[in-house]
Amino acid sequence: MKLLIKNGHVVDARTGRNGVFDIVIEDGIIREIGKDIEITSSDLIDATGKYVIPGLVDAHCHLRDPGYEYKEDIESGTASAAMGGFTSVACMPNTNPPIDNQTVIKYIINKSKQEGYVNVYPIGTITKGQRGEELAEIGELKFAGAVAISDDGKPVMNSSLMKKALQYASMFDITVISHCEDLDLADEGVMNEGYQSTIMGLKGVPSAAESVMVARDLLLAEYTNTSIHIAHVSTEASVDLIRNAKKRGVKVTAETCPHYFSLTEDACGDFNTMAKVNPPLRTKKDVEAVIEGLRDGTIDIIATDHAPHHIDEKNIEFNLAASGMVGFETALPLVITYLVDPGILTIEDVVRKMCFNPSKILGLNKGVLGEGRTADITIIDINEEQIIDVNKFKSKSKNSPFDGFRLKGVVYHTIVNGKAVVREKVLL
């Protein structure tokens, strides 16, 4: 049985294809992309008026499995990803136990094959137990299937250890993703240090807590001539540092997340724990810098940092509330509404930053629409509006500050390995 996608506006970053085409899929592979293709006895998706792009690739999410399945598990997390148009997701290792050994890697890969709606790629830890003391078995993690290493959720505070991690990981050609946060500077703050923290009486995290460590990691990557990927960039200074480092030839890539270009610290007003994230939401100036970084290419990719938490971990005192928000099901509408609609990014840029670049950084053979490639495809309507309703999320968790937001951009179909897992906005 063949699947035929008719009359969609196909956009691909690598081939440069940008126009109305039909796509034929057979046995999970894209067989043909062309004009006015007619085949009989095929399954048909009419994509008229919609964009057909490579399946979205998320380089940074939390599936909470193993260990915190009450927040999310591989089935619910990948269902949520599919609804958001993601066909491949890389999950961070702060699970319980953490992904610091091949057994956990194999568990995630096997469970994803059985229960997952989309492709799942585990990210291993940099250090054993994410304790920041000794290197994890990075080579073994890579050969078991890890696509990157990160202690995400925590920084590697010890600069010498980080230097060794960069050197050691480069031997195995595995990406090091750095969670940049100087814990001494952060000093147990719970939101951005600024006007809002002053008037709410909450302990603030200075933006320098992030940027100081971004600077350190850029210097270490430069010194060791290795590559590094900076996670969830949120400050103006971080964007400037990365921009300058790229000019010097430092092998750095960077990501930001939708909440860092769509919200400011004001979202925490009235002690709104849904807006508590790490790094914290920053000021308007930072938001503008992040947007400029996306526009000028300093920031290579948009990741979700999908971080599900149970309602009881959010409906408590701000200081005690868990950091993070769910992100799969709002990412694309936020990108369309805050970046594409105002003319900051084109659809081609979006495909580059949400499909091609993340795939490249993680060494995946994804993010491209071309004959002979795996049929991971997302079909979206960028003009249709929706009102975000967290209760409709497929994620087990509903922690999002975007509940009730009117956003542009709707995912209609998500096709993974040639099979539609979301069809006409419905999870199959």
Place this chain on the structure above:
Amino acid sequence: MNLKRKDLLGLKDISAEEIEYILDTAKTMKMILMSNNKKTPHLQGKSIVTLFYENSTRTRLSFELASKYMGASSANISSTASSVAKGESLIDTGRTIDRMGTDVIIIRHPMSGAPALLAKNVKSSVINAGDGINEHPTQALLDMFTIKEVKGSLKGLKVAIIGDIYHSRVARSNIWGMTKLGANVCVAGPATLLPPLMEKLGVKVYNTVQEALIDADVVMGLRIQLERQKKGLFPTIREYSRFFGLDEKRLMLAKKDAFVLHPGPVNRGVELTTSIIDGEQSLINEQVTNGVAVRMALLYLLTRRGGMSEAAN
């Protein structure tokens, strides 16, 4: 007029008119407090609970006596001797108290925003008796009441708040309240104890205590928490006292008729010298008395919201 609000969570979101109304009502309450018979029926049939997650002497006793003087049934809960110690959430504790017919819950909590969270989840009125480093509205109300008693009005007065502004919920509430009533508020303290962008709150920030004190009408000292020194926010108590402590020589920079406030308890010889604490310009003891009057007024006004007609007097 009636207070239309269900809760008093802070002075950030309250109007000058409401503040004046509470302070006017407190005048009557002070007359009752100073009389021989302190029993009034204002809160008869009402039930009041103090829920304290932090230790307190004066604030808690002040609220308890205020409710008792006005005939309320009152009870108190401390976090160490309740289900809180078993890990019960704030919302669950609040709902339990609510279901016992409570009219007002007075909460003190070490975390900013806790009273707001409670208020959203209970039917009872909630009064913030101090949350983290956010607000301590009843302390600020009693401070403003004390100033008005002496000066008649706050309009145009220079109020200097000295010390650990960063960690002071008293300072924040006073800044919100006093600026609304027309005072010119300024702050001074170690740079490590000043939160960022204070100017946006409508206050002047000075680097030295001396600058803040010049021509001040009111000088407010703040309690310094000794553990702040261990966290490296200032080097030693000795150095703090030398550069930021208030002594008689420094106080002479203020107006001759200036007076001194402090939310207490005072670290004698650190924030203020004993001669100032016990001196003629000190209104620290008067603040304690006024605290009961203000809390009587507030309890009365919150429990009659939507009910009886005008004014306590």
